[in-house]
Amino acid sequence: MKSAMPEQVEISSEDSSSSDADDDVEECKQPSADFTMDQPAKELSSEEWLLRRAKGYQEYMNQIRVPTLRGSLIPFTSWIGLGRSIKQLYGQPLHYLTNIRLKQWDQSRIGAEDEQIPLDTTIHPYKAEASIWLIEEVHRLTTSHHHLAKLWLADPMHHAFIDPIFPQLRA
Numbered sequence: 364m365k366s367a368m369p370e371q372v373e374i375s376s377e378d379s380s381s382s383d384a385d386d387d388v389e390e391c392k393q394p395s396a397d398f399t400m401d402q403p404a405k406e407l408s409s410e411e412w413l414l415r416r417a418k419g420y421q422e423y424m425n426q427i428r429v430p431t432l433r434g435s436l437i438p439f440t441s442w443i444g445l446g447r448s449i450k451q452l453y454g455q456p457l458h459y460l461t462n463i464r465l466k467q468w469d470q471s472r473i474g475a476e477d478e479q480i481p482l483d484t485t486i487h488p489y490k491a492e493a494s495i496w497l498i499e500e501v502h503r504l505t506t507s508h509h510h511l512a513k514l515w516l517a518d519p520m521h522h523a524f525i526d527p528i529f530p531q532l533r534a
Contacts, residue, residue, distance in 0.1 A: 410516060417511035420525070424458050424503045429496050436488050440481040442468040445491055456526030458502035459511065461495065463524055 430453050437452065439445035442465040446457055457465075472478050477485060515521040 410512070413515050414508065414512040417515060418508040420459070421506055421508040421511060424456070424506075427455060427503065429500045429503070430455070433489070433492065437492060438481075438483050438488060439491065440483070442466075442482065442491075442495075445482070445488075446495060449492060449495060450526060457495070458499055458506070459514075459521065459524050460502040460506060461499045462526070464498060465495070466524075 435452070437445060437448045439448060446462065446465045449455075450457060482491065
């Protein structure tokens, strides 16, 4: 049994004066005069590309909801270590700005008297985790993609602070 061939539809422009419309083989038509093939595609500058990327990133991060139920008590020795544990426990990325803030908090301890003391003996783990989630929510919901793009443009290693964790988003 042969399957039916799909019907072929001829597509032609209104200004076509071809009298060979009934031919089985159609010739390629030339593009209209208002479109030239030699026009280069508009290339995006690095600023425009970063702005688009930052906009997509911020829109994506805005869709991820901060967990309302806490998993468990997380012991930690550094802010970056706590952030890493949170990402693993909840399966969520942290915002670029949150990752930068955790790094800054760790750097601010350098040279302090209690630098070698694990942070979870100074700050209760629940309070530390709640602080991170609060800052994360602010970054996810209020950060401008223009601000992100400006920061990324100034930092060629910005991708090191963008988490590769992609959770399933609810539709």
